[in-house]
Amino acid sequence: MSEDRRLDVLRAIVEDYVATREPVGSRALVERHALGVSPATIRNDMAALEESGYIAQPHTSAGRVPTDKGYRLFVDRLTTVKPMSVPERRAIGAFLEEAQDLDDVVDRAVRLIAQLTQQVAVVQYPSLRRSALRHVELVPVGARHLLVVLITDTGRVEQRTIELGADLDEVVVGQLRARLNVSAAGRRLSELPVALAELADAFGPSDAALVEAVVGVVEETLAQESEERVVLAGTAYLARGGAVDFAGSIGPVLEALEEQVVLLRLLSEMAEDNASVAVRIGRETQHEGLLETSFITSGYGDENGTSVARVGSIGPLRMDYPGTMSAVRAVARYLTRILAG
Structure with missing residues (x-):
């Protein structure tokens, strides 16, 4: 039998089985589809498809149903994905x-x-691991608590609060926020370690604890697996x-x-x-x-x-x-x- 006709018969069997939930017989194919061949030819085609493992007979005297192999061939031969209206x-x-x-x-x-x-x-x-940073916001929420907000380019928002050992200097927090966005915004996880490592050099020793805590929470959040x-x-x-x-x-x-x-x-x-x-x-x-x-x-x-x-x-x-x-x-x-x- 021809390859094209075999595919036409298989396509008809898949479509009918999906629509009716019933095994498909040769008579149904003749009645529902203009395949252009005799019922005897269709029966021969179905026998060949069954022998090749594309369709199967669930029980005696029943029609045929597609197998995994048959569905795979049907999907692979779809020329286009049906457009939505x-x-x-x-x-x-x-x-x-x-x-x-x-x-x-x-x-x-x-x-x-x-x-x-x-x-x-x-x-x-x-995934945070496949996203890039769009913006980092630092919000003081008390004398020694800082809210770190990470916004990715996919619109995902992650928030973490860190506690520091000394009172926050809002001027330093503002400077850190600005430099952090310049260094890290737009970068993916794989690019962040170098950018964040250089950030500490822009601040004095008295601000090291703050910078280290913020950088640590950014890296930890973006590297986590649980997201x-x-x-x-x-x-x-x-x-x-x-x-x-x-x-x-x-x-x-x-x-x-x-x-x-x-x-x-x-x-x-x-x-x-x-x-x-x-x-x-x-x-x-x-x-x-x-x-x-x-x-x-x-x-x-x-x-x-x-x-x-x-x-x-x-x-x-x-x-x-x-x-x-x-x-x-x-x-x-x-x-x-x-x-x-």
Whole structure:
């Protein structure tokens, strides 16, 4: 059989199975799709697809369903990601642009993806380790306490309070604030040690404790690992599919989603893909609890266009891949626009 016709038959099986949740037979393909060949030819094509491992028969006398391999071929041969309509794009933009701060942006984005895809949504917070400093503010909050506020180029705000052994000199605090922003603003974590080390040379010995404390808290905050986190929404959508979407219990899937280290690992691995939208199907997730799911992600960036985190959607293998890819990519692009604005 021809390669193109085989792909057409596979595409039709995937689309019908996603739409109906029922195994697809040759008669249904003839009735629903203009494949231009006889039912006998379609049956032969399905037999060849099954032999190659792209589709499978769940039980005797049933139609066929796509396998992980079949879904992968279907996704890889998508020529374009289905664009969202103009009203959809306007609605996404308006909803996200109403956000008040980064936490609100993330919360709105995760709820939006869940609503658009009717699946679990995942939004990763911008990593401090991949962000650059936009501004550092030093605010005296008492005679010996100083509030250090770090604002990144992705809109993330981190606050730390330090206690000093002597009363604060507000003039020195102002000088330190100014020099700190000149030295560190716009630099990424890897560039900060040298810039901050030179800062102490601009102040006298009497101010060394203050400078050392502020530099220490800046470095500690930006270097910490615990800031890596993700936000989820829409887990109830998985339960609605029930036994239709998952051969076993949905419990292992939900347990896997609760393990942030699992999701962060996947997000990190998918960030290495060159495609604007990355897809992991079934066993490609390399986690026992996610074998019956697919994970679609796209990166969003800072004002320099660098990807600093990812957004995504997790659903059953039987998902609307073009629609999910479109929704995830659209939200990622709007997040980039908002954070860079």
